[in-house]
Amino acid sequence: MTTRILTGITTTGTPHLGNYAGAIRPAIVASRQSDADSFYFLADYHALIKCDEPLRIQRSRLEIAATWLAAGLDVDRVTFYRQSDIPEITELTWLLTCVAAKGLLNRAHAYKASVDKNVEGGEDPDAGITMGLYSYPVLMAADILMFNAHKVPVGRDQIQHVEMARDIGQRFNHLFGQGKEFFVMPEALIEESVATLPGLDGRKMSKSYDNTIPLFSSAKEMKEAISRIVTDSRAPGEAKDPDNSHLFTLYQAFATPEGSAEFRQALLQGLGWGEAKSRLFTLLDGQLAEPREAYRRLIERPAELEDILQTGARKARQVATPFLGELREAVGLRSFREQVQVATASKKKTGKAARFVSFREDDGSFRFRLLAADGEQLLLSRNFADGKAAGAVTKQLQSGAALDVRPELHSFTLWVDGVCVADSPAFADAGAREIAIEALRLALLPQE
Numbered sequence: 166m167t168t169r170i171l172t173g174i175t176t177t178g179t180p181h182l183g184n185y186a187g188a189i190r191p192a193i194v195a196s197r198q199s200d201a202d203s204f205y206f207l208a209d210y211h212a213l214i215k216c217d218e219p220l221r222i223q224r225s226r227l228e229i230a231a232t233w234l235a236a237g238l239d240v241d242r243v244t245f246y247r248q249s250d251i252p253e254i255t256e257l258t259w260l261l262t263c264v265a266a267k268g269l270l271n272r273a274h275a276y277k278a279s280v281d282k283n284v285e286g287g288e289d290p291d292a293g294i295t296m297g298l299y300s301y302p303v304l305m306a307a308d309i310l311m312f313n314a315h316k317v318p319v320g321r322d323q324i325q326h327v328e329m330a331r332d333i334g335q336r337f338n339h340l341f342g343q344g345k346e347f348f349v350m351p352e353a354l355i356e357e358s359v360a361t362l363p364g365l366d367g368r369k370m371s372k373s374y375d376n377t378i379p380l381f382s383s384a385k386e387m388k389e390a391i392s393r394i395v396t397d398s399r400a401p402g403e404a405k406d407p408d409n410s411h412l413f414t415l416y417q418a419f420a421t422p423e424g425s426a427e428f429r430q431a432l433l434q435g436l437g438w439g440e441a442k443s444r445l446f447t448l449l450d451g452q453l454a455e456p457r458e459a460y461r462r463l464i465e466r467p468a469e470l471e472d473i474l475q476t477g478a479r480k481a482r483q484v485a486t487p488f489l490g491e492l493r494e495a496v497g498l499r500s501f502r503e504q505v506q507v508a509t510a511s512k513k514k515t516g517k518a519a520r521f522v523s524f525r526e527d528d529g530s531f532r533f534r535l536l537a538a539d540g541e542q543l544l545l546s547r548n549f550a551d552g553k554a555a556g557a558v559t560k561q562l563q564s565g566a567a568l569d570v571r572p573e574l575h576s577f578t579l580w581v582d583g584v585c586v587a588d589s590p591a592f593a594d595a596g597a598r599e600i601a602i603e604a605l606r607l608a609l610l611p612q613e
């Protein structure tokens with residue numbers, strides 16, 4: 166049994182060292198496990214919620230795609246795609262929007278935080294809040310449910326969204342599944358062993374704190390950022406406290422256990438901070454120089470990246486397209502042709518059949534109607550001189566012999582032995598006429 170692992174990366178920025186250690190590297194390691202079936206994608210629709218600068222969106226998509234590939238993602242093993250290349254995701258978003266409780270979305274942290282901020286600032290609670298932000302969790306639920314992911318590696322701030330995906334998926338299953346579980350219930354995967362990387366100032370490394378170490382820009386920039394890591398004021402020769410040094414935490418995230426132990430020892434023995442920073446740089450550069458070069462090459466060949474992502478999109482859609490077809494079916498967005506068959510199939514189930522109803526006209530002639538199981542008129546006969554003639558025709562129609570149906574512009578006629586015996590009602594168009602002909606054939610099939 167394979168485990169489907171799925172995660173998305175919002176394409177608003179340039180990945181930094183914290184993204185690499187906290188998300189990219191562990192995801193690539195996980196994708197190499199033999200039972201893993203990984204779906205990793207660029208959440209560029211989510212990016213539009215936060216960013217209205219087209220150039221930044223464009224640049225970030227390219228940089229993030231290149232980062233994952235340069236970091237060693239094997240696109241033959243995983244399905245790597247852009248969310249916006251999968252139209253099924255937006256379509257599913259709507260199906261899910263129609264079952265998602267508004268009250269559930271009212272509770273989403275990101276939306277609530279924006280409302281709180283507005284209220285604090287004395288503004289209208291919804292000032293500047295788009296429906297995109299409000300519906301963010303539904304789009305994310307579609308990302309996850311579209312591919313029936315079992316595990317969703319995310320940061321803590323996203324756990325609530327995965328729970329909402331479960332909630333919405335369950336509701337859909339309940340409403341439309343008829344005992345079938347369309348959607349697998351996803352679980353958030355919080356990698357406890359992956360420590361959140363501290364930034365230059367010791368707080369979580371994050372672009373919003375402006376404390377990041379760049380990942381693949383250049384060795385020089387990385388060195389420059391490392392030189393700005395905040396340390397205490399102990400002089401060279403004085404013992405340092407590794408457990409209270411985020412420089413040590415950063416080192417540990419990239420070193421082997423032995424390497425870390427050695428570095429700890431050196432700090433305890435009074436290694437100067439300048440020297441410590443230079444060792445950190447050497448460690449990082451040793452691991453990142455090669456992928457940095459690969460990154461540079463990829464960025465210079467955007468057309469190749471485009472091809473890779475198009476291939477990924479095709480792979481993803483091989484799953485998404487048929488699945489969405491089933492879901493459309495389930496909610497009632499069905500082809501009219503199938504609808505007829507379904508209606509007849511259920512007729513068989515309930516034992517109700519189409520029926521002939523005969524009546525006499527004022528002039529004494531005999532006629533009949535053929536009514537579908539739901540009472541809708543399928544045919545109205547021409548006039549017959551006596552009941553026997555009418556009876557012979559209805560018998561003939563039920564014999565299972567091929568029907569002689571002749572389409573008119575907005576109706577059809579039914580013929581027996583070269584004589585017109587009945588007319589259909591009028592239809593809005595040729596499509597409706599064809600459906601009615603199909604329904605008539607099915608209604609006149611001999612009953613088992």
Ligand code: TRP
Nearest residue numbers: 171172173174175208211305308
């Ligand atoms: N919202 C996620 C984030 O900002 C990104 C994301 C979008 C995602 N869709 C997803 C993560 C589906 C996991 C699964 O981090």
